[in-house]
Amino acid sequence: MKNDRFKRILLTGSQGFLAHHIIPALRETFSAELVLVSRKDYDLLEPGASARMLKDIQPDALVHLAAKSGGIIDNKKRPASYFYENLAMNTAVFHAAFEAGISKLLTLMGGCSYPSSARSPIGEDQMWNGYPQIESAGYSVAKKMLLVQSWAYRVQHGFNSVVLIPGNVYGEWDNFNLEQSHVIPAMIRKYVEAQDAGKTTMTAFGTGKPTRDFVYAGDVGKTIPWFLANYESSDPVNISAGRRITIRELAETVKSATGFTGEIVWDTAKPDGQMDKIFDVTRLHQLGLACPTTLEEGLRRTTDWFKLARRQGNVRL
């Protein structure tokens, strides 16, 4: 039997990457009506739009996914846009949700909000120990304010909200635009295009030795209904696989998933960046949740989807 805690769940950012993975999981869990809105319906940067949206739709739960998100290149170019748009949108949506008296708000921030000096595995208690990586600080500091909002509105108004911290997410429906994309979609696109162009080598930067923690979006999506139904705290929770993958392993796995038959050449004169960035998922596991999809399986699904979506003109390029 489906969970009947809510009558109407509203989703912002419903055309985005993670929404495509969260919507089926919400449908499977809840009997509630799901109302999906995008920027075309309500531009949440417009003054009064958040309050109007909540008045029109009258949800009792809100899953707020709308955000200005992007990869490192665009973050470096436009830090003010990332800062302003996320801070303005989240402040307005949070306040309007409290004023509308909805019973629960769930939203997401990112692992990039952790201090650049955080020690892996990065636990939730390290969040306030330092400043994040400077290249994306506009975005990640704005997003970090969600934690303060969640706490402040709970203390003063008893408003029930949850902020979760997905790690480096990848999967179908991601953004494959090279300026805006994260490392995995960029790599998949480059290897697929290299194979199409008959290239015999692909250059990868650094030694390939640094390690990262990647999480499949389908796994993240499946955890969200549980948090909406059961988790009543402003203490954040990391949502990641918690597995160490070297950049070399990642490149080899992308190579095999995409079918690139050339050779990967490592340009070791290029810097490696941070050596180790892994999330501590103890809290997630204590709640009985996990992100189990292997990198091989997740990359295979993502690559298959990318190849098909590209042919159909149905992907952000």
Ligand SMILES: NC(=O)c1ccc[n+]([C@@H]2O[C@H](COP(=O)([O-])OP(=O)(O)OC[C@H]3O[C@@H](n4cnc5c(N)ncnc54)[C@H](OP(=O)(O)O)[C@@H]3O)[C@@H](O)[C@H]2O)c1
């Ligand atoms: N992707 C990741 O690796 C990752 C990791 C951790 C956390 N997160 C968080 O997860 C959430 C969803 O991320 P995502 O990757 O799914 O992002 P996404 O694909 O960029 O989707 C975000 C959506 O928000 C919408 N939006 C942006 N500005 C808006 C505005 N002013 N009014 C209304 N809608 C607006 C966008 O619509 P338009 O396309 O029309 O602009 C887009 O559909 C975000 O809060 C993000 O910070 C993502």
